[in-house]
Amino acid sequence: MKKKRLVIRTVILFVLGAAVAYTLYANFTKDQVQKVAVGEKAPDFVLTDMDGEKHRLSDYEGQGVFLNFWGTWCKPCEKEMPYMNNQYKQFKDMGVQVLAVNVGETELAVNKFSDRYNLSFPILIDEGQVQSAYGINPLPATFLIDKEGKVIKYITGEMTEATIKDYMEQIKP
CATH class of the missing domain: 1.20.5 (Single alpha-helices involved in coiled-coils or other helix-helix interfaces)
Incomplete structure (x- = not known):
C-alpha cells in the first residue's frame, strides 16, 4: 500500500x-512570437475593405499608417474604435491613415459594428493571412508605420484617445 x-x-x-x-x-x-520587429519594413499585403476597394500597404508609403488589428467581440477594441475614428478625422488631412484589419469575421458583423460607431476609416477583412504574417495575438494590436514603411512601434492592449493622438503625432509625415 x-x-x-x-x-x-x-x-x-x-x-x-x-x-x-x-x-x-x-x-x-x-x-x-511577434514576427514584425520595430525598425523593420512592414510586410506588404493587399486586403479588401467593406466597399470592395483593395488596399495595398505599400501604396501608403509617404504617409503614416496606424495599422490596427481588431475584432467586434473584443471589448478593448470596441472601446478604442470611437477614439481612433475621432483622431483619424483630425489627422487624415495631415498624411496619417488608419487601416483597421478585422480578423476573420463576417461582413455582416463588421458592417453592423461599423454602422453603430459611424466609423469613417477603411475597415479591411483578413481571413488570417495578414494576422499570421504580423504574428498578432492577442487583440487589439496596433503597428505604427512611418512614411518609409518601417514599423516604429508595436502596441498591444487598449489605448486611450490621448495615446492614440500621441501615436498619430509620431507617424505624421
Missing part, C-alpha cells in the same frame, strides 16, 4: 513539475 502511494505521489509531483516548466517556457518565449 505504501509503495502504491509513493508511486502515485511521484507521478503527481512529476506532472506538476512538467506544468511549471511548460508555463515558464511559454512565458519566456511569448515575446518571440
Whole structure:
C-alpha cells in the first residue's frame, strides 16, 4: 500500500513539475512570437475593405499608417474604435491613415459594428493571412508605420484617445 502511494505521489509531483516548466517556457518565449520587429519594413499585403476597394500597404508609403488589428467581440477594441475614428478625422488631412484589419469575421458583423460607431476609416477583412504574417495575438494590436514603411512601434492592449493622438503625432509625415 505504501509503495502504491509513493508511486502515485511521484507521478503527481512529476506532472506538476512538467506544468511549471511548460508555463515558464511559454512565458519566456511569448515575446518571440511577434514576427514584425520595430525598425523593420512592414510586410506588404493587399486586403479588401467593406466597399470592395483593395488596399495595398505599400501604396501608403509617404504617409503614416496606424495599422490596427481588431475584432467586434473584443471589448478593448470596441472601446478604442470611437477614439481612433475621432483622431483619424483630425489627422487624415495631415498624411496619417488608419487601416483597421478585422480578423476573420463576417461582413455582416463588421458592417453592423461599423454602422453603430459611424466609423469613417477603411475597415479591411483578413481571413488570417495578414494576422499570421504580423504574428498578432492577442487583440487589439496596433503597428505604427512611418512614411518609409518601417514599423516604429508595436502596441498591444487598449489605448486611450490621448495615446492614440500621441501615436498619430509620431507617424505624421
